[in-house]
Amino acid sequence: MVTVTLFKKDNCQGDSFIVAEDITDLKNTPVKHNASSMSLTSDSDKILLFQKTNYNGDAMFRNGIKQVTKMSSPSKGGKTGFGNTVSSARCTPFTINLFVNIIANDDGSFEGLRSSDEELETGGFDNFDSFIADIVESANNVWHNFLIHLEVSEIVLRKSSKLHDLKNELYPLLWKDWQKKGNANVYLVRGIHKASGICPPVGFGKGAVVSCETPTDIAREGDILAHELGHYFGISKHEEDSQNLMTKHSDPSAGILTDKQVEEAHKTLTKHIGRTSLRNE
Ligand SMILES: [Zn+2]
Known part of the structure; x- marks a missing residue:
């Protein structure tokens, strides 16, 4: 059971979306392409976020229990280039x-x-x-x-x-x-x-x-x-x-x-x- 939640604002605030399955385009979710933070709440959680739709472009991988309080900031668990760019998400191999x-x-x-x-x-x-x-x-x-x-x-x-x-x-x-x-x-x-x-x-x-x-x-x-x-x-x-x-x-x-x-x-x-x-x- 994947329990990864994407949030529209920093620090896991604002509109949110639980990634319960693979999603080729986040456009029609509450976070759209603007996810700014993320929380993983289970040891077995793992997720790949992509800059482009259909799992293309640069990828960001995170696993285990953790919070990414600012998606675009390496010091806050994120990765450079991932501010307002998360377009697809993958949780299965x-x-x-x-x-x-x-x-x-x-x-x-x-x-x-x-x-x-x-x-x-x-x-x-x-x-x-x-x-x-x-x-x-x-x-x-x-x-x-x-x-x-x-x-x-x-x-x-x-x-x-x-x-x-x-x-x-x-x-x-x-x-x-x-x-x-x-x-x-x-x-x-x-x-x-x-x-x-x-x-x-x-x-x-x-x-x-x-x-x-x-x-x-x-x-x-x-x-x-x-x-x-x-x-x-x-x-x-x-x-x-x-x-x-x-x-x-x-x-x-x-x-x-x-x-x-x-x-x-x-x-x-x-x-x-x-x-x-x-x-x-
Ligand atoms: Zn080798």
């Missing part, structure tokens, strides 16, 4: 479709996850679907907190021993041909030279590469996926805080993101990658 590419050996094998094509005919195993479902669920445990839902749209098996154990200079080959428009492209390889994941510096437009060196450790693999997608969604910098999802680490993080990081991701997603709505969650 956006769905991001994942186009998942499995980069197996030439014979179709993937250590610990899939037998070779030949062995499959004589009773080998293929655990990829359940592995992918598990790590995506793990990554969703993080991203749901920030109003993003990851959904696998397609899984494709690629056979290339050359890219299965990835050397840094070769990773552009992954997304050269293997991309799907409107999706976040994900590549699962066996190992990456000197890294557990790769995402290009700009963060968007190429793909998130996840190394599956420890396929039995779902928490770690899910954390790598969530982290690389964070880069993909435009969060370019690493954080010092070891609890932050975007820290450089070898143990799973606590999956924390700052408001600023969440806003960066949603701003990127307004411009790139298809977003679909998922209202009943």
Whole structure:
């Protein structure tokens, strides 16, 4: 139950509107496009406010119990540029479709996850679907907190021993041909030279590469996926805080993101990658 209230005046005064569901245009509400303050009264409250209608433009994310006494003032819980500009509000996750590419050996094998094509005919195993479902669920445990839902749209098996154990200079080959428009492209390889994941510096437009060196450790693999997608969604910098999802680490993080990081991701997603709505969650 979302209990976020928008107010027309500062300090939670004046006409108000309770955001009980996603709203693409606040024009016909008592606060119109002039919300000046906001209160969140439940621990589980989370909200994204956008400068433009239909969840476009710059985004402001807030969660947990708090009051924003002046929307346009960072020192009062707000954000610069949000004075009389709040035009749409979102309280349920956006769905991001994942186009998942499995980069197996030439014979179709993937250590610990899939037998070779030949062995499959004589009773080998293929655990990829359940592995992918598990790590995506793990990554969703993080991203749901920030109003993003990851959904696998397609899984494709690629056979290339050359890219299965990835050397840094070769990773552009992954997304050269293997991309799907409107999706976040994900590549699962066996190992990456000197890294557990790769995402290009700009963060968007190429793909998130996840190394599956420890396929039995779902928490770690899910954390790598969530982290690389964070880069993909435009969060370019690493954080010092070891609890932050975007820290450089070898143990799973606590999956924390700052408001600023969440806003960066949603701003990127307004411009790139298809977003679909998922209202009943
Ligand atoms: Zn990183």
